[in-house]
Amino acid sequence: MVSTFQHEAAVDRLRASYAALGPDQPVRLAKPTTNLFRPRQHVSVPGLDVSGLTGVISVDPDASTADVQGMCTYEDLVAATLPHGLMPYVVPQLRTITLGGAVSGLGIESTSFRSGLPHESVVETDIFTGGGEVVTTRPGDDLFDTFPNSYGSLGYATRLRIRLEKVPAYVAVRHLRFEDQEQLAAAIADIVATRSHDGSLVDGLDGVAFEPGESYLTLATWTDEPGPTSDYTGAQIYYRSLQQRSTDRLTIHDYLWRWDTDWFWCSRAFGAQHPVLRRLWPRRWRRSDVYMRLLGLDRRFDIADRLDRRAGRPERERVIQDVEIPVERLAEFLAWFDAEVGMRPVWLCPLVATRAWPTYPLDPGRVYVNVGFWGTVHVGPEAADAPRNRAIEDIVHGLGGHKSLYSEAFYDRATFDALYDGPGLARVKKQYDPDDRLTGLYDKAVGRR
Known part of the structure; x- marks a missing residue:
């Protein structure tokens, strides 16, 4: 303290x-x-x-x-x-x-x-x-x-x-599979409205869309009931467990940091998910800030782009964004994203603002779904113009959504001020x-x- x-x-x-x-x-x-x-x-x-x-x-x-x-x-x-x-x-x-x-x-x-x-x-x-x-x-x-x-x-x-x-001390987890993205969106809306599923309370709700026909919602319920727990800081990788098991159990501590060990799925870019390398990779280094430093080295020395040029691959555009989409437009956005960007998995996290906030004006009480996608797309010589990122901004705006600003943004000043309350700010x-x-x-x- x-x-x-x-x-x-x-x-x-x-x-x-x-x-x-x-x-x-x-x-x-x-x-x-x-x-x-x-x-x-x-x-x-x-x-x-x-x-x-x-x-x-x-x-x-x-x-x-x-x-x-x-x-x-x-x-x-x-x-x-x-x-x-x-x-x-x-x-x-x-x-x-x-x-x-x-x-x-x-x-x-x-x-x-x-x-x-x-x-x-x-x-x-x-x-x-x-x-x-x-x-x-x-x-x-x-x-x-x-x-x-x-x-x-x-x-x-x-x-x-x-x-x-x-x-409490533990979290009981259920992974529900969906093959239809409209049904996925409807299930999110229902769980948010009732805070329950099949008669059981839901304390935490997020999900992963692996492919257009394979998405999962993870329903977490706080519990004091003792029992064995999973550990995803070792050889096992959390996001893969969504496809491998329908129920799970973690300590509350491990549940809170379940995504950090592998930076969601992004640690695979550094080889950290390869079984042999994972055994050699110290556990204390399996965490997001270590991967961020490695990413910084890649940017500093242009490693990935050099390898692409040597292999004759098209130039990459970094597509690293989190966007808020109204739940009723989620399936529409995912279908567009698959056709125009083609990056999977993507993270899904429902949210409801409890009041109005001028610089990020979500409608209070309305259900949005945060869609997070983090990677690169081979687009060729136009990569420097960020065509995929600009298209994402257009579709998100058109669907009544909002985009977080922790990553790159390309809005003109008038559009930016309209979206983020420029005059009030x-x-x-x-x-x-x-x-x-x-x-x-x-x-x-x-x-x-």
Whole structure:
């Protein structure tokens, strides 16, 4: 735990690092890890010192709340709450996602169909603004309500108070197979509406579409009933278990991090799923941040593109996106995606926003399905123009959906402002960042600054 004194000292160091920057120098965080996939312009200016803002300040089991520093990872947050039989309402899939990052960006997981997105369980936030001040905000304040999906353009969270939910020791899991994507969408809508299936309560809901005729929904039910559990940090690989078994059982800890060990299915790109290499790959390195560093090396040295050129393969376009699609249009989107992009598997995660948030305006109470797809497509010389990504933006917009901004975006300014409340964001930014020290959201997401 971090004491109040330590937290205040860390905020003072943050202020000092901000004051040390020249008025024309860009303001960025000095962080050792990232879960963003947006390429950025390289700058040599030192980042803001957030090294002391990485812990949990307190957990209140009676109130079911926690005070958490903004750069605390969910891995450390969960480690502090689970001993009390508590967890955050929504725990994003990757261990090194930070609480502040999930709130100022977006996070999602299998509890989102009943608990919304991570920012919806925040009750108070201290935000270090572009004006160099720490402002305490609460629901209903302009800065608080505009902060989600602002990605640092309004400031950085230094402390957040979040609600926690009680959880037992285990999770019972059922995997339901669907061959028809319309039936899949209908089942999602029914489970979200009733929070049950075949008379059993559903506490977590997500799924995977492997092929047009093979999709699975995973229904998780919290349980205290003891029994044997599966371990997917060893030789077995979690996403393959959806096809191999209809029921499963995990500890609550392993359920929360079931996707992290193999970065969903993306670890196969590094050979980490090959049986021989997996035995040699240290268990402590089977995690998403290690794969992210390997991906960074690939980008730095252009390894995959060099191999493609040597083999005579067409140029690749990176198609790494998460999009929110209304459940009634899900089958239509998946059919389009199969025909125009052809990348599988894709992750499916239903969500329902509990209230309106201006910078990511999902309709409250409406069922959306997050569709996540992460890979590359051989498209040839036009790869640099990102034709698949631009087409995805068009279809998502046309279907009444929204796209997360953690990865590349290609919208023109007018469309971007219409989708992400550009005028409202600019108004709040002007109030709390009067000298325009922080990079604006459009310049971050599309201009790659």
